[in-house]
């Protein structure tokens with residue numbers, strides 16, 4: 165695949181020996197968009213959040229880990245151009261730099277879902293280091309990103325596990341419907357188990373309510389219940405149900421590019437802003453803690 169020439173190196177935020185000082189202080193930030201429930205807005209969130217981050221000047225990589233390839237389609241990557249993608253990265257047949265294709269959005273790259281990915285789940289079972297294939301492949305990337313976003317499949321399988329093992333945080337899209345909370349506790353347990361077994365950096369970053377319809381009592385009830393249970397882990401921004409959002413992928417465009425003014429696009433721009441604000445607040449806390457620790461040890 166063609167290599168974009170605008171290689172970007174943000175200020176290094178790692179210790180002198182190259183080891184990250186704190187997950188909150190190192191870049192890139194790796195974020196899984198995950199929920200084992202199907203059709204809740206994972207891909208829509210991954211594509212539009214990635215686009216909104218790129219729009220404010222971040223260098224972003226979206227990794228499509230779903231054999232359905234919806235994120236790749238939503239970013240307008242032709243099937244013919246998907247012979248080098250996440251499957252090849254997972255199995256060491258391509259480097260992250262080779263697999264990352266530029267998109268129509270400046271600053272946004274995509275490692276697409278290639279045809280072979282549907283077989284990866286079974287092939288991974290007998291592969292050495294099977295949970296860390298993605299993490300290790302991405303760590304070898306020479307192009308520097310601010311954010312790496314994983315669009316996970318609707319399953320807690322080995323592909324999702326690879327994403328979680330490579331991530332700093334998980335963002336969970338939750339559709340405002342009756343069964344929304346069902347399975348969420350399972351996902352939260354899985355995050356805890358992955359943190360204990362494979363990746364102590366992993367945290368639940370936040371829950372974003374999707375396809376919200378304010379005229380629908382059930383939507384409001386579900387939103388209230390989720391906020392009651394998860395408190396400030398739930399983003400203030402709510403993504404409304406909006407037909408323009410569902411139209412955009414058929415044009416191979418993120419909704420934000422297809423119709424920036426529509427309520428859905430505006431909500432995703434808001435979400436990106438809220439996420440960056442929360443990230444900054446958490447970074448400030450981590451920096452303060454580091455300064456205090458240095459003061460104590462001096």
Ligand SMILES: Nc1ncnc2c1ncn2[C@@H]1O[C@H](COP(=O)(O)OP(=O)(O)OP(=O)(O)O)[C@@H](O)[C@H]1O
Pocket residue numbers: 201202203204205206207208209230232234316317318374375376403404405406407409410411413428
């Ligand atoms: N806010 C929204 N308003 C209207 N339609 C939406 C919205 N968000 C997503 N959709 C539509 O709902 C469907 C499911 O969304 P999406 O593909 O993002 O979910 P998903 O969780 O990635 O699904 P899967 O589990 O199959 O990967 C798609 O047709 C999408 O266009």
Ligand SMILES: [Mg+2]
Pocket residue numbers: 206207208230234315316317
């Ligand atoms: Mg999807």
